[in-house]
Amino acid sequence: MGPGTAFNAAAHHIREARWLRDHRYLDDYYAVLRAYALIDRKDGKPYVAEAHHPDEDRWI
Structure with missing residues (x-):
């Protein structure tokens, strides 16, 4: 699996959350x-970048 973008x-999480809620x-x-x-x-502060690493807790 590749990097995840914020979009x-x-x-994905909206679909998953709705299913769980329903x-x-x-x-x-x-x-x-x-x-x-x-x-x-990132560093304990709100942050959105281009892509999040799929396996590690870091932005790329």
Whole structure:
């Protein structure tokens, strides 16, 4: 799998979150939402760049 862009990540997580919400998996829904929110950070501050590394916690 290649790098994830902010747009692709948002689209994926929105679809996944809606499915989890609709099927009443609320704990999983909040875990996915939190994971997505944590990706958009760098050095502890909000940050969005071109692409996020698929396997490591860093922007490329």
